[in-house]
Amino acid sequence: MTQDFTPHGKHLIAGEWVAGAASFRSEPASGPAHEFAMGTPGLVDQACEAAAAAFPAYAATTRAERAAFLNAIADEIEARAAAITQIGTQETGLPEARLNGERGRTTGQLRLFAQHILKGDYLDRRHDKALPERTPPRPELRMIQRPIGPVAVFGASNFPLAFSTAGGDTAAALAAGCPVVVKGHSAHPGTGEIVAEAVLAAIQSCNMPGGVFSLIQGGKRDVGTSLVQHPQIRAVGFTGSLGGGRALFDLCAQRPEPIPFFGELGSVNPMFLLPEAAAARGAAIGAGWAGSLTMGAGQFCTNPGIAVVGAGPAGDAFVKAAAEALEQVAPQVMLTDGIARAYQDGKARFDGRNTVQPVLVTASEGRTAAPNLYETDAASYLQDHALGEEVFGPLGLVVRVSGADEMETLAKGFEGQLTATIHMDDGDIDLARRLLPVLEQKAGRVLANGFPTGVEVADSMVHGGPYPASTNFGATSVGTMSIRRFLRPVCFQNLPEALLPEDLRG
Amino acid sequence: MTQDFTPHGKHLIAGEWVAGAASFRSEPASGPAHEFAMGTPGLVDQACEAAAAAFPAYAATTRAERAAFLNAIADEIEARAAAITQIGTQETGLPEARLNGERGRTTGQLRLFAQHILKGDYLDRRHDKALPERTPPRPELRMIQRPIGPVAVFGASNFPLAFSTAGGDTAAALAAGCPVVVKGHSAHPGTGEIVAEAVLAAIQSCNMPGGVFSLIQGGKRDVGTSLVQHPQIRAVGFTGSLGGGRALFDLCAQRPEPIPFFGELGSVNPMFLLPEAAAARGAAIGAGWAGSLTMGAGQFCTNPGIAVVGAGPAGDAFVKAAAEALEQVAPQVMLTDGIARAYQDGKARFDGRNTVQPVLVTASEGRTAAPNLYETDAASYLQDHALGEEVFGPLGLVVRVSGADEMETLAKGFEGQLTATIHMDDGDIDLARRLLPVLEQKAGRVLANGFPTGVEVADSMVHGGPYPASTNFGATSVGTMSIRRFLRPVCFQNLPEALLPEDLRG
Structure with a gap:
């Protein structure tokens, strides 16, 4: 470090630095508190x-x-x-x-x-x-x-x-x-x-x-x-x-x-894996998902917390690849102690439910977070509002669906979102056409074949979406x-x- | 009448006319109830x-x-x-x-x-x-x-x-x-x-x-x-x-x-009469105001209910001309009995205040409304929130001000409005420059030398304004x-x- 910065701790009010009667102490992840x-x-x-x-x-x-x-x-x-x-x-x-x-x-x-x-x-x-x-x-x-x-x-x-x-x-x-x-x-x-x-x-x-x-x-x-x-x-x-x-x-x-x-x-930013794409490159998408899910310790509003994936071997390959990639991610320091505790509380919601199966469960210490991955089925998801609530951190939930109809039902069941993502190949176009009108009503941004983290600051960007996003x-x-x-x-x-x-x- | 229309009284729901269990009877101003x-x-x-x-x-x-x-x-x-x-x-x-x-x-x-x-x-x-x-x-x-x-x-x-x-x-x-x-x-x-x-x-x-x-x-x-x-x-x-x-x-x-x-x-749509304009054509503006105030029995959201006018002879001429023009306006039928009653209640607010002087007071019968005109001073107006509440109907309040400073103070004291109007001549430009930044924060539409009734349906129209307008x-x-x-x-x-x-x- 060539520059050293020691804060004076004052407010800035209309051009003047103003001290206060009461004070609080910062809680940095490293270095001195002020x-x-x-x-x-x-x-x-x-x-x-x-x-x-x-x-x-x-x-x-x-x-x-x-x-x-x-x-x-x-x-x-x-x-x-x-x-x-x-x-x-x-x-x-x-x-x-x-x-x-x-x-x-x-x-x-x-x-x-x-x-x-x-x-x-x-x-x-x-x-x-x-x-x-x-x-x-x-x-x-x-x-x-x-x-x-x-x-x-x-x-x-x-x-x-x-x-x-x-x-x-x-x-x-x-x-x-x-x-x-x-x-x-x-x-x-x-x-x-x-x-x-x-x-x-x-x-x-x-x-x-x-x-x-x-x-x-x-x-x-x-x-x-x-x-x-x-x-x-x-x-x-x-x-x-x-x-x-x-x-x-x-x-x-x-x-x-x-x-x-x-x-x-904030939102859970659902991601839909369409069948042809899942069959062709389920494992690659799973690994990519793990990267998006854990970026910045999962502390992004556009973190894709939920993946909707078909039952069967292509979906299994996606889940397996995601779990393997997540297992490689070391624990990361979270923004505050409170956020780290809230992440553990969010994880505990999943551990306490017999409708949810653990795929990868990790223990985290102190202010760090390690990835967690769970799986459930569409019927359980739709009956349990708490499963759709955002967990701020690197936690993923895979919702397995029996087919196209259940995927559409699930899409309709989501609350307002910042983003919604589909992964699709050419053969998925008909199902994508069914999902799109639903997803554009649910989200401020609709993506194909990508991940929602990394919000571009541009003329066309929409970061927002129906309530509660x-x-x-x-x-x-x-x-x-x-x-x-x-x-x-x-x-x-x-x-x-x-x-x-x-x-x-x- | 070449066409006779007798309503069947049903709701229209998604392409079907639907009758109801309970019904109400219309209260037309003329013709049969249904x-x-x-x-x-x-x-x-x-x-x-x-x-x-x-x-x-x-x-x-x-x-x-x-x-x-x-x-x-x-x-x-x-x-x-x-x-x-x-x-x-x-x-x-x-x-x-x-x-x-x-x-x-x-x-x-x-x-x-x-x-x-x-x-x-x-x-x-x-x-x-x-x-x-x-x-x-x-x-x-x-x-x-x-x-x-x-x-x-x-x-x-x-x-x-x-x-x-x-x-x-x-x-x-x-x-x-x-x-x-x-x-x-x-x-x-x-x-x-x-x-x-x-x-x-x-x-x-x-x-x-x-x-x-x-x-x-x-x-x-x-x-x-x-x-x-x-x-x-x-x-x-x-x-x-x-x-x-x-x-x-x-x-x-x-x-x-x-x-x-x-x-x-809705709002009271204040109108500011600047000194040069008042001196040059106070009486003409007063007569024009009376026309805008009574159009459609005063039942417009943009009805200019309040005129801010200087003390002295030019302001007196404005008030006199407005009163004379209002006196010529016959009672008009109001939209409903309830609206006619509310108009009388609004008028009673003014009659009951010793800070307000009657200029032209009329009695109205049944569902009709005749014009009423009152006058007060800036200090009384600013101290009495009820004087700034909309009276739906042909009622005008003139607020007399001692000069430019009081006019600006009054402008700053107004709540959000649909419209704000200034009447000005070339010599009023400096005062208009002082008022404009205030008025553009108060109203959705700012007019010069006109009356706010008659809302043009156009690309540039703004019908809205800060709350409570x-x-x-x-x-x-x-x-x-x-x-x-x-x-x-x-x-x-x-x-x-x-x-x-x-x-x-x-």
């Missing part, structure tokens, strides 16, 4: 009021100014690359290569949004010319998407960079023209601090109002609840668990003035289209040109 | 299950097929023009010219959506080509907007055609590829029936599945609540009161699987963009061409 100021509803209030005060000026910035700001944040993050990787690996237990890759994704997202707003398509400009001769006359109408207001962002445990402090939600909101108040995740407060330092440096070099960004370090439950209930907050971006996400969604809906809660709550009704939390969550359309009727927003003039 | 079957949760369930059964086939129709269907509905409505106007005027008390105009708007909306989907922009197609040489390789990604599923639509009391059975919400949902279940408004059940008859004729001539459209006639509260809570319903379109709308919004958010509730809940977060309920409420994005990764939705092929 003290961090604990968030409070009072600090949340300060940050939200500062965001609201900054909003008119920030909403009035040009796209070029905001693009420069996003690029400056990316540059400032890169300038702290080694220190970010150092504290990030310590806090999360993720390997250096992952932190480096995720940093690239994070700066790539910021730069992609900079390019995206410069292009200007996202403004969705429309113009209906006046028709003064018509009866009744039509007025001049111009429409444009405008920023919604201050946005709350929750750092995610499993993406300390790409879905946290200056991650996708923050990048999309800042690109749209919305100030951001981040609630940092207490699993990686030091990583949050150094990224906030990068954002602050960009605020200063770009002359942005300080209130455009705040980071409140984690604390008790009241930090998150006061944040989503704050009257100045206009939308929320969240990546996390179904339980926590639903609780915050409910608070947003129950506000005197409800606001949208864009929550990405997300509360992103009609939206995505990854890719350029995610900016739409933080925009609202405004129509201007017969307004003098000089009064129109700059992007509607000329 | 018996109508009363909706029940059991009938709602039948309609929703039929909609869900029809969804896969309807979602798979081509855009050309759906466009032909929408045009056929418009033709069938026109074929029943005289009968629709006859029963419509009887039930609502609205004049013939209004019913004829609203029918034109309704068929115009259907035809506009037919054109809109044929153009195909709404599909929002995106394509990220595969980059197999990249590390890691990028898969082929294609995105398209797909229909969300069965949609519930609530008929509106104040638009028996354009926001009811085959109104804007229904047209947008059918255009998107979503089956519709309408809860008819009990204020105009016969109008609903004959329009449903037109839709049924189009279903038959276009060979659409019967479940694509159902009309459940009004009933008790349990019809609406069971409809929005039905597990097959995926989104709701609603136009109505804040109280009723919020209750349904809450039910949608509290579902095990929450769904979006697109509610247009609507729960249309980022959406509109009028204009072509309203189709977005009933779509969700789906990403297809590496899917063989033959399996892609037709609109993504080629």
Whole structure:
């Protein structure tokens, strides 16, 4: 390590580092623990009021100014690359290569949004010319998407960079023209601090109002609840668990003035192995599945936790190959002690059921997780809702089906998913045609002959899906289209040109 | 009248006319009352299950097929023009010219959506080509907007055609590829029936599945609540009161699987009279305001209920001209007895306050409403939340301000609105520049030198706005963009061409 980073442990509120009365101690996977100021509803209030005060000026910035700001944040993050990787690996237990890759994704997202707003398509400009001769006359109408207001962002445990402090939600909101108040995740407060330092440096070099960004370090439950209930907050971006996400969604809906809660709550991402593909390359798909299932200790929202496979020898070969590949995977350090415990609890759900057969069962110690593989049949799966609940970690469940009809029944029985995958060969086309209309209703992304982990940040990406996968009704939390969550359309009727927003003039 | 229409009083459920055990009697403003079957949760369930059964086939129709269907509905409505106007005027008390105009708007909306989907922009197609040489390789990604599923639509009391059975919400949902279940408004059940008859004729001539459209006639509260809570319903379109709308919004958010509730809940649509404009043409604006305020007995969501005007002679001239014009307006029949009573209750709120001065106070009899005009000052307005609540009917409140600062303070104090209007001359530009950033945050549509009634159905229209004006977060309920409420994005990764939705092929 050429750089050493020791966090000071303060919140960043509207351009100032703020200490707190109470503190908490980080629980890194390695390296020294540090003290961090604990968030409070009072600090949340300060940050939200500062965001609201900054909003008119920030909403009035040009796209070029905001693009420069996003690029400056990316540059400032890169300038702290080694220190970010150092504290990030310590806090999360993720390997250096992952932190480096995720940093690239994070700066790539910021730069992609900079390019995206410069292009200007996202403004969705429309113009209906006046028709003064018509009866009744039509007025001049111009429409444009405008920023919604201050946005709350929750750092995610499993993406300390790409879905946290200056991650996708923050990048999309800042690109749209919305100030951001981040609630940092207490699993990686030091990583949050150094990224906030990068954002602050960009605020200063770009002359942005300080209130455009705040980071409140984690604390008790009241930090998150006061944040989503704050009257100045206009939308929320969240990546996390179904339980926590639903609780915050409910608070947003129950506000005197409800606001949208864009929550990405995870899913089991079912994978369907069609007969011809299974016969031709079941074992290869099984080995590939094991790789996707254990990547990053299985701590991805798109982890393909369930494989639907026919009974018979081709399915057996798939299961055998998956088990053999999983057996080779060493235990991996999980993001937090709590997540490691939850993984063991999830595994225990399967061990306790006589409708489920163990294929590969491992013991894990402390904060590590080793892969586990189970098998059940379609009837048992459909009767037991708990088997379809996400286990966060490298655990796979194979559901064996008697044939095409049962596969379709199972597809119909799934709840909303982030992704659904089919593995198919040419001879599987008819069955694939039956499954596709079902799967497109169940998932935000439908894949063929691949694995859902590795979410591409692109124009066409949809990371979202019907509840409980997300509360992103009609939206995505990854890719350029995610900016739409933080925009609202405004129509201007017969307004003098000089009064129109700059992007509607000329 | 060349055509006579006597309603049979049945529900339309998935292609069949269904009688009910219980019935209710219509309360027309003129002409004979009729018996109508009363909706029940059991009938709602039948309609929703039929909609869900029809969804896969309807979602798979081509855009050309759906466009032909929408045009056929418009033709069938026109074929029943005289009968629709006859029963419509009887039930609502609205004049013939209004019913004829609203029918034109309704068929115009259907035809506009037919054109809109044929153009195909709404599909929002995106394509990220595969980059197999990249590390890691990028898969082929294609995105398209797909229909969300069965949609519930609530008929509106104040638009028996354009926001009811085959109104804007229904047209947008059918255009998107979503089956519709309408809860008819009990204020105009016969109008609903004959329009449903037109839709049924189009279903038959276009060979659409019967479940694509159902009309459940009004009933008790349990019809609406069971409809929005039905597990097959995926989104709701609603136009109505804040109280009723919020209750349904809450039910949608509290579902095990929450769904979006697109509610247009009304507003007071503030109008700001800037000093130069007031001095130059205060009286003319006052007279124009009176016309907008009393149009359709003031029963429009965009009725400009509040005028913000300076103290002094120019403001006095505005108020005087408005009062004189309002005095000339004869009492008009309201939509229902209940709405007429609510108008009197709303008026009583003003009569009971010593912070409010009467300018023109009228007595209304039975189901009629005559205009009323009150005046107050900014401080009183800001201290008294009830003064900012919508009064549905021809009632105006003038808020006098001491100058530009107080005008801006007042603008900031308004809740979310469908529209906000400024009247300005060239010399008002600086004050207008101060108000605009505030007003664009408060309203879905901002107008200059006009009146907000008369909502243009166009590409650029935004009918919606921050809560409590609507729960249309980022959406509109009028204009072509309203189709977005009933779509969700789906990403297809590496899917063989033959399996892609037709609109993504080629």
